[in-house]
Amino acid sequence: MGDIINIFIKSAFIENLALSYFLGMCSFLAVSKSVKTALGLGIAVIFVNGLTIPLNWLLDHYLLNDFFGQDLTFLRFIIFISTIAALVQLVEMVVEKFSPSLYNSLGIFLPLITVNCAILGASLFMITKEYDFAQSVSFGLGGGFGWALAIVAIAGIREKMSYSQIPPALRGLGMAFFLTGLMGMAFMGLMGIDPAAFK
Amino acid sequence: MAEVLIKKEAGAFSFGKEEKKLLTDPLNDNNPITVQILGVCSALAVTTLVSKAIVMGIAVTAVTAFSNLFTSMLRNYIPKSIRMIVQLVIIAFLVTVVELALKAVNYPIWKDLSVFIGLIITNCIVMGRLEAYAMANKPWKSFLDGIGNGVGYSIILIIVAAIRELFGKGSLLDFKIIGPTSEYLLNTTSSAWLSWYTPNNLLVLSPAAMFIVAIIIWIQRSKNTKLVDIS
Numbered sequence: 001m002g003d004i005i006n007i008f009i010k011s012a013f014i015e016n017l018a019l020s021y022f023l024g025m026c027s028f029l030a031v032s033k034s035v036k037t038a039l040g041l042g043i044a045v046i047f048v049n050g051l052t053i054p055l056n057w058l059l060d061h062y063l064l065n066d067f068f069g070q071d072l073t074f075l076r077f078i079i080f081i082s083t084i085a086a087l088v089q090l091v092e093m094v095v096e097k098f099s100p101s102l103y104n105s106l107g108i109f110l111p112l113i114t115v116n117c118a119i120l121g122a123s124l125f126m127i128t129k130e131y132d133f134a135q136s137v138s139f140g141l142g143g144g145f146g147w148a149l150a151i152v153a154i155a156g157i158r159e160k161m162s163y164s165q166i167p168p169a170l171r172g173l174g175m176a177f178f179l180t181g182l183m184g185m186a187f188m189g190l191m192g193i194d195p196a197a198f199k
Numbered sequence: 200m201a202e203v204l205i206k207k208e209a210g211a212f213s214f215g216k217e218e219k220k221l222l223t224d225p226l227n228d229n230n231p232i233t234v235q236i237l238g239v240c241s242a243l244a245v246t247t248l249v250s251k252a253i254v255m256g257i258a259v260t261a262v263t264a265f266s267n268l269f270t271s272m273l274r275n276y277i278p279k280s281i282r283m284i285v286q287l288v289i290i291a292f293l294v295t296v297v298e299l300a301l302k303a304v305n306y307p308i309w310k311d312l313s314v315f316i317g318l319i320i321t322n323c324i325v326m327g328r329l330e331a332y333a334m335a336n337k338p339w340k341s342f343l344d345g346i347g348n349g350v351g352y353s354i355i356l357i358i359v360a361a362i363r364e365l366f367g368k369g370s371l372l373d374f375k376i377i378g379p380t381s382e383y384l385l386n387t388t389s390s391a392w393l394s395w396y397t398p399n400n401l402l403v404l405s406p407a408a409m410f411i412v413a414i415i416i417w418i419q420r421s422k423n424t425k426l427v428d429i430s
Contacts, residue, residue, distance in 0.1 A: 022239075025240045076317075077291045078288065082288070086284075111283070114287070116321065117323075119321070167417070173416055177409050177413035178409070180409050181407070
């Protein structure tokens, strides 16, 4: 149980998908203009990440590694991205049925998560780190939570920045890059912390 | 005398002004990274060495060009409801081929790039150009658009990697230029002026790539004022 919480903390703060590995940057920079939309996208990413990583683990473990004696791991990319696309479609339908208000507020962001580098990247990291099933659930939820935290934080900063005097050529995207770099440096202060030390 | 306006029929593989624009626009005015905000994820982690940046640039150019080509050839036959999945399968197929080819040709660089070759599948440039251009245009033009965007992406990558590698490690393409291990120091006697430089380790860390891209955007938008406040 202890190492499951450790993995959650590690993937959320110490090895943050957005600020340590800089994954999912496209939507991170494009959507972070206001806190409301950033929060919507963050929640959607937590959903999708928490569901696809365990599912991909199951597929990899039972299907790709030993398909009647054949090693099908070269099909990893195709299988993973298809799972992600199918699951995003499914999550969209479920959310639309059970919570129309949430569906309306998420809007276009739900289908856009399919091509978010962070989702596929997290699945591939799960493979290289060789987690087991329970650890992969924790890794999925933690990774999504960390990404959501990062995008809401930078949206807050960018909202405040719109009142500052920035040179015209640096307004908007240039400033977003600087901010992300500075936040990345801040998160590096957390690197090297071993969550197991806090038992 | 009646003047007849003859319009030159565009052939299947013509290379006129429009086609040239497809190749040159993404280099400056419509650059994938600095204007369209596409392809930023992998642009940061692979720019620690110029060799990695060049390999990544070639891979992304190949994948974008050929996926644009195939999708454009199939654009009238894909049903709207499964559009995304078909696109993703085409891209995943091409990326698998590129990854296996890289593994065979240059194993050390494949080991270095590991996860990021796979991430070309979700590289926003590939998907973005498919949706924005290839789904509505003919195959030859889509192919050129793919090449243009790939080259625009590669240029930014190589600039960032050159700065990071030169000032962060003191070498370029594994050829050590400045710093204590400078090759010039070993070969000549009067090159002490190159060895005073201590490599700046901040540039080896990933946030530095963010700062360098921000400065590139700053310079680009100062020179090209129609890009100001565009995103």
